Amino acid sequence: MRSLGKQLIVELYGCTRDLLDDPKHSERILVDAVNRSGATIIQPFFHHFSPHGVSGVVVIAESHVAIHTWPEYGYCAVDIFTCGSQVDTDLIFEHIRTEFAAKEISIMEVKRGTLDLPDREILHKPMEAVHAV
């Protein structure tokens, strides 16, 4: 059984609260992490909630990286979903958890799209983006 993608489901507790409430900071962290990992950014989108909290998604050619922050609890939820074998997901995780100075961490790795096919028949989503909708 081979899988098309993998997803890291990351819980970061004890983060620096001010950083969690700054959408520009969150965007910079995720974009930097994606760029370092070898992934290709299609579109970042970050939103600030009132009175606090940020939701952000970076859609990448290899799927997405998402964050939702609760500054009031020093917590954020991070999803790192990639396909193919070219992206260093651990690097994305390490960059994000370091930048937010997380004190407690939980990670779950989930294989996505498990197919009963030989490797050579699994074609990953291509890197080249042709058109946005």
Next chain:
Amino acid sequence: MRSLGKQLIVELYGCTRDLLDDPKHSERILVDAVNRSGATIIQPFFHHFSPHGVSGVVVIAESHVAIHTWPEYGYCAVDIFTCGSQVDTDLIFEHIRTEFAAKEISIMEVKRGTLDLPDREILHKPMEAVHAV
């Protein structure tokens, strides 16, 4: 232990392949599902890959709904991440799996942001969106 959010990690196999390759169709399905569920849309973004495949995310006030499709395998990965108690996540799931005519389904539910606090001290992300970045 209470959680701030919950996430449905959904695998849909045996879907109608043409539908999986149509970004406008995917967007309509996810947006309809979110609207029916009681969630509030902040921003949808959908992208079509060459030669095939769609990635789409609907950022909602309660977190996000995301899809990545592999039409060549009749498969798509769906994430339904919500916070608060006002959103009917099952309705989002049911709408998406019905519209793509999935023949095989796997669902995993993950609690996100587990806090050792009494209910009254858990304040969910507010519905009102103040400003986008």
